[in-house]
Amino acid sequence: xxxxxxxxxxxxxxxxxxxxxxxxxxxxxxxxxxxxxxxxxxxxxxxxxxxxxxxxxxxxxxxxxxxxxxxxxxxxxxxxxxxxxxxxxxxxxxxxxxxxxxxxxxxxxxxxxxxxxxxxxxxxxxxxxxxxxxxxxxxxxxxxxxxxxxxxxxxxxxxxxxxxxxxxxxxxxxxxxxxxxxxxxxxxxxxxxxxxxxxxxxxxxxxxxxxxxxxxxxxxxxxxxxxxxxxxxxxxxxxxxxxxxxxxxxxxxxxxxxxxxxxxxxxxxxxxxxxxxxxxxxxxxxxxxxxxxxxxxxxxxxxxxxxxxxxxxxxxxxxxxxxxxxxxxxxxxxxxxxxxxxxxxxxxxxxxxxxxxxxxxxxxxxxxxxxxxxxxxxxxxxxxxxxxxxxxx
Amino acid sequence: xxxxxxxxxxxxxxxxxxxxxxxxxxxxxxxxxxxxxxxxxxxxxxxxxxxxxxxxxxxxxxxxxxxxxxxxxxxxxxxxxxxxxxxxxxxxxxxxxxxxxxxxxxxxxxxxxxxxxxxxxxxxxxxxxxxxxxxxxxxxxxxxxxxxxxxxxxxxxxxxxxxxxxxxxxxxxxxxxxxxxxxxxxxxxxxxxxxxxxxxxxxxxxxxxxxxxxxxxxxxxxxxxxxxxxxxxxxxxxxxxxxxxxxxxxxxxxxxxxxxxxxxxxxxxxxxxxxxxxxxxxxxxxxxxxxxxxxxxxxxxxxxxxxxxxxxxxxxxxxxxxxxxxxxxxxxxxxxxxxxxxxxxxxxxxxxxxxxxxxxxxxxxxxxxxxxxxxxxxxxxxxxxxxxxxxxxxxxxxxxxxxxxxxxxxxxxxxxxxxxxxxxxxxxxxxxxxxxxxxxxxxxxxxxxxxxxxxxxxxxxxxxxxxxxxxxxxxxxxxxxxxxxxxxxxxxxxxxxxxxxxxxxxxxxxxxxxxxxxxxxxxxxxxxxxxxxxxxxxxxxxxxxxxxxxxxxxxxxxxxxxxxxxxxxxxxxxxxxxxxxxxxxxxxxxx
Ligand SMILES: Cc1cc2nc3c(=O)[nH]c(=O)nc-3n(C[C@H](O)[C@H](O)[C@H](O)COP(=O)(O)O)c2cc1C
Ligand code: SF4
Ligand code: SF4
Ligand code: SF4
Ligand code: SF4
Ligand code: FES
Numbered sequence: 001x002x003x004x005x006x007x008x009x010x011x012x013x014x015x016x017x018x019x020x021x022x023x024x025x026x027x028x029x030x031x032x033x034x035x036x037x038x039x040x041x042x043x044x045x046x047x048x049x050x051x052x053x054x055x056x057x058x059x060x061x062x063x064x065x066x067x068x069x070x071x072x073x074x075x076x077x078x079x080x081x082x083x084x085x086x087x088x089x090x091x092x093x094x095x096x097x098x099x100x101x102x103x104x105x106x107x108x109x110x111x112x113x114x115x116x117x118x119x120x121x122x123x124x125x126x127x128x129x130x131x132x133x134x135x136x137x138x139x140x141x142x143x144x145x146x147x148x149x150x151x152x153x154x155x156x157x158x159x160x161x162x163x164x165x166x167x168x169x170x171x172x173x174x175x176x177x178x179x180x181x182x183x184x185x186x187x188x189x190x191x192x193x194x195x196x197x198x199x200x201x202x203x204x205x206x207x208x209x210x211x212x213x214x215x216x217x218x219x220x221x222x223x224x225x226x227x228x229x230x231x232x233x234x235x236x237x238x239x240x241x242x243x244x245x246x247x248x249x250x251x252x253x254x255x256x257x258x259x260x261x262x263x264x265x266x267x268x269x270x271x272x273x274x275x276x277x278x279x280x281x282x283x284x285x286x287x288x289x290x291x292x293x294x295x296x297x298x299x300x301x302x303x304x305x306x307x308x309x310x311x312x313x314x315x316x317x318x319x320x321x322x323x324x325x326x327x328x329x330x331x332x333x334x335x336x337x338x339x340x341x342x343x344x345x346x347x348x349x350x351x352x353x354x355x356x357x358x359x360x361x362x363x364x365x366x367x368x369x370x371x372x373x374x375x376x377x378x379x380x381x382x383x384x385x386x387x388x389x390x391x392x393x
Numbered sequence: 394x395x396x397x398x399x400x401x402x403x404x405x406x407x408x409x410x411x412x413x414x415x416x417x418x419x420x421x422x423x424x425x426x427x428x429x430x431x432x433x434x435x436x437x438x439x440x441x442x443x444x445x446x447x448x449x450x451x452x453x454x455x456x457x458x459x460x461x462x463x464x465x466x467x468x469x470x471x472x473x474x475x476x477x478x479x480x481x482x483x484x485x486x487x488x489x490x491x492x493x494x495x496x497x498x499x500x501x502x503x504x505x506x507x508x509x510x511x512x513x514x515x516x517x518x519x520x521x522x523x524x525x526x527x528x529x530x531x532x533x534x535x536x537x538x539x540x541x542x543x544x545x546x547x548x549x550x551x552x553x554x555x556x557x558x559x560x561x562x563x564x565x566x567x568x569x570x571x572x573x574x575x576x577x578x579x580x581x582x583x584x585x586x587x588x589x590x591x592x593x594x595x596x597x598x599x600x601x602x603x604x605x606x607x608x609x610x611x612x613x614x615x616x617x618x619x620x621x622x623x624x625x626x627x628x629x630x631x632x633x634x635x636x637x638x639x640x641x642x643x644x645x646x647x648x649x650x651x652x653x654x655x656x657x658x659x660x661x662x663x664x665x666x667x668x669x670x671x672x673x674x675x676x677x678x679x680x681x682x683x684x685x686x687x688x689x690x691x692x693x694x695x696x697x698x699x700x701x702x703x704x705x706x707x708x709x710x711x712x713x714x715x716x717x718x719x720x721x722x723x724x725x726x727x728x729x730x731x732x733x734x735x736x737x738x739x740x741x742x743x744x745x746x747x748x749x750x751x752x753x754x755x756x757x758x759x760x761x762x763x764x765x766x767x768x769x770x771x772x773x774x775x776x777x778x779x780x781x782x783x784x785x786x787x788x789x790x791x792x793x794x795x796x797x798x799x800x801x802x803x804x805x806x807x808x809x810x811x812x813x814x815x816x817x818x819x820x821x822x823x824x825x826x827x828x829x830x831x832x833x834x835x836x837x838x839x840x841x842x843x844x845x846x847x848x849x850x851x852x853x854x855x856x857x858x859x860x861x862x863x864x865x866x867x868x869x870x871x872x873x874x875x876x877x878x879x880x881x882x883x884x885x886x887x888x889x890x891x892x893x894x895x896x897x898x899x900x901x902x903x904x905x906x907x908x909x910x911x912x913x914x915x916x917x918x919x920x921x922x923x924x925x926x927x928x929x930x931x932x933x934x935x936x937x938x939x940x941x942x943x944x945x946x947x948x949x950x951x952x953x954x955x956x957x958x959x960x961x962x963x964x965x966x967x968x969x970x971x972x973x974x975x976x977x978x979x980x981x982x983x984x
Contacts, residue, residue, distance in 0.1 A: 317565075319565050319566070320568070324480070327488055329566075334519045
């Protein structure tokens with residue numbers, strides 16, 4: 001697969017050029033361009049960014065907000081950190097364009113608690129941009145003000161969920177809200193709010209400069225643009241890779257030098273776990289939703305250990321608000337223990353737990369509880385040998 | 394909002410746009426199980442009990458928070474929904490200390506009821522019940538987190554209805570608990586002991602500190618003379634607590650208590666009338682101080698003092714306004730002080746042998762009776778406080794058939810009451826009773842409201858205001874009030890009290906007299922009343938209270954013959970020396 005790099009390419013557009021171009025357009029045209037690019041949110045859920053901006057722009061309410069989700073709490077994900085470390089000018093520029101597009105003059109970066117060393121990096125970029133009149137008052141001489149503040153995260157994985165993040169920003173306990181209302185209508189302090197991932201904002205200047213069509217052509221089919229992946233686990237070259245959307249998982253593994261593959265976890269703990277037979281599946285919203293992280297497990301790994309770790313993570317990270325997630329993950333943990341101890345020997349005995357997993361997926365309040373059973377379903381059905389025979393899919 | 398049509402289980406129903414699926418199902422007559430939902434509170438959507446299927450949705454919908462949209466098609470008992478509900482119940486029960494027979498809420502528990510309704514007879518999930526963790530130190534309220542389902546109804550109650558906010562979810566994941574700041578006991582935080590959280594808890598995780606045992610022991614002790622007093626709101630709650638329809642049941646209540654083996658059954662309404670006489674005179678004297686003597690030290694508006702939850706609230710939150718609070722003790726404590734002095738004399742009994750028990754719609758009264766100031770009789774003025782629910786339990790235990798029992802009358806000396814005393818049980822009642830008496834004292838005429846019903850202070854509005862202009866011709870000695878417009882306000886629920894107090898503190902209120910009840914609806918919605926509670930239930934109890942008032946011969950406190958006798962024989966005059974010794978008190982600033 002071609003090295004189609006834009007986000008982390010050696011050559012980067014001049015800082016401010018995309019903003020300059022945006023300010024020459026109407027805000028509606030900026031939203032239109034982003035919408036035409038068909039870029040979908042890079043934070044995991046994959047909501048079309050242009051539609052989100054359109055909704056926030058059209059929402060009634062003053063003091064609209066642009067929030068960058070830099071909480072990056074998914075285990076094995078470090079692509080946002082990489083972007084901030086190396087391309088923070090572009091992130092701030094993307095946020096500023098969003099501010100112009102939806103009519104907001106205030107941006108917040110919600111930065112993962114473990115990334116305090118990135119604060120000076122962002123601050124410096126901010127000061128540089130202000131000096132260049134690319135941020136602050138009357139940007140580029142126009143009647144447009146926008147500034148960005150950095151707020152440290154609360155340290156919980158669930159605070160990466162956008163409504164939980166907003167609660168946390170409001171100084172409350174970081175637990176997800178009921179939706180509707182969605183943040184685009186009523187977010188931070190009830191104001192219309194756009195929340196986007198670091199990578200989503202970072203892609204925006206490229207879209208503005210090169211056009212929606214160019215961005216579409218970078219990807220495959222309806223999966224437009226490129227995507228960053230943090231690869232870790234049993235591979236030779238762990239790190240951040242940029243690939244066109246829709247690339248196969250095999251191509252990505254090849255780039256990272258994976259030799260012995262038993263299983264690949266795509267999209268973090270809450271994503272899908274696939275076998276070595278499924279490496280031609282594509283990294284796309286229609287197949288394997290490409291969250292930030294890809295973790296490779298070689299044949300020496302006992303997958304029940306892997307599963308136990310993931311479930312433990314969810315038991316620990318559930319905010320504890322809703323029954324299905326708070327209690328459900330504990331019961332899935334029970335099931336893993338029962339399997340390990342040989343107290344569950346057949347698929348029939350696991351039936352209540354698969355049912356539970358289904359109810360968690362469709363009955364939990366936020367993405368955490370809705371996706372936490374994925375690893376259980378995938379690993380148990382594909383990797384675990386029960387005394388009465390392997391389950392099979 | 395216009396009406397839209399939605400399909401519920403295939404049947405087209407017309408509902409207002411924007412109502413929740415739960416409300417829409419209610420309109421269509423379809424029952425949806427709920428746990429975290431409560432009609433008095435904001436929507437939490439955390440228990441996931443009310444899951445329903447919406448055509449075209451990837452996930453199930455939460456009926457209690459999701460608004461309907463045009464042509465939405467809802468299924469409320471599809472296979473998916475049934476599985477989900479049963480799973481939610483099993484998950485809750487798996488970590489629940491479900492030994493129902495030892496639980497306060499056995500047979501009146503929403504979790505138990507739903508488990509039964511959904512036929513949960515076995516649980517495939519391994520159970521790991523939380524260990525019992527009863528916190529016993531607070532005089533009014535106990536908690537047992539092992540029965541808590543984390544619905545946050547208590548948290549929302551304390552914050553939204555009471556503006557107290559001392560309980561919160563703490564921690565996360567499966568170790569979340571409802572707790573206080575630094576996990577202190579309720580006794581060591583500004584909890585008002587109002588018990589509003591208790592009556593909104595769906596399970597047995599919150600309950601009153603029970604005093605049933607010592608009361609039985611007193612009744613069973615032949616050397617004790619057990620005197621019961623019953624608060625106004627108990628008579629409109631007791632039938633309900635015994636599983637009967639909401640209605641007033643004064644005569645049956647008296648008979649049933651007597652049936653327990655109690656020596657005297659007397660009425661808190663009597664001391665409610667007494668409160669009106671004392672408080673009415675206190676108000677008039679404060680007005681005189683302010684209007685005639687221009688005495689700067691007189692604190693106005695004067696505020697009522699009969700709700701101990703409210704007193705504790707103001708002691709914690711607005712101590713600078715304590716001089717505004719009437720020095721009158723609550724009717725319960727006036728009764729207690731008189732029981733071991735006046736009544737002991739009338740009955741010729743050693744006060745040391747009297748056990749004074751009050752039946753209250755309130756958990757804060759349990760706290761109030763423990764206040765060190767409440768020993769003016771030389772003894773503990775009130776020994777035990779039972780809630781309406783606890784009395785119902787004793788009646789049940791004694792095997793008394795409340796439906797069949799013949800009505801009886803209160804005993805004498807402190808058993809007479811008037812309609813004015815009865816309406817103390819409803820928000821606005823103290824104000825109305827005070828106005829009925831004060832107006833007549835100062836003007837010599839009955840208050841000019843049809844049938845003595847002071848409608849502007851009645852009803853469920855959170856804050857009510859009224860202005861009453863005195864006639865030009867006043868009774869002798871009260872000429873200074875001629876033509877004066879008396880401005881009053883009434884608030885119920887501490888969140889409303891807070892709004893009023895903020896106004897008073899900011900100097901933005903020109904009231905003369907304010908009535909505050911800690912509990913929504915007044916005492917009839919008290920923390921010791923039957924569970925559940927809702928606006929409709931409180932409305933029905935209110936109707937019963939006013940029906941009782943209308944049915945009584947005497948409607949004005951000063952007309953109570955036993956009150957007249959009490960002053961003639963014992964107290965001599967309102968605000969006199971004996972009154973000051975026994976019936977008035979002071980307050981303290983609390984952190
Ligand atoms: C439990 C949980 C954790 C999440 N963590 C993150 C995160 O760390 N970073 C992020 O950008 N999105 C995270 N999300 C997704 C956000 O809720 C939200 O969809 C995203 O920030 C929107 O931005 P995007 O449209 O640009 O992806 C998380 C979601 C869930 C349910
Ligand atoms: S799904 Fe889990 S993390 Fe999300 S709100 Fe429910 S309990 Fe909290
Ligand atoms: S709270 Fe309800 S279900 Fe739990 S033990 Fe008590 S009665 Fe039983
Ligand atoms: S008793 Fe009242 S003040 Fe105390 S926790 Fe319950 S609701 Fe809050
Ligand atoms: S104590 Fe009762 S009301 Fe409060 S969260 Fe627990 S179950 Fe709900
Ligand atoms: S009743 Fe709807 S989620 Fe609890």
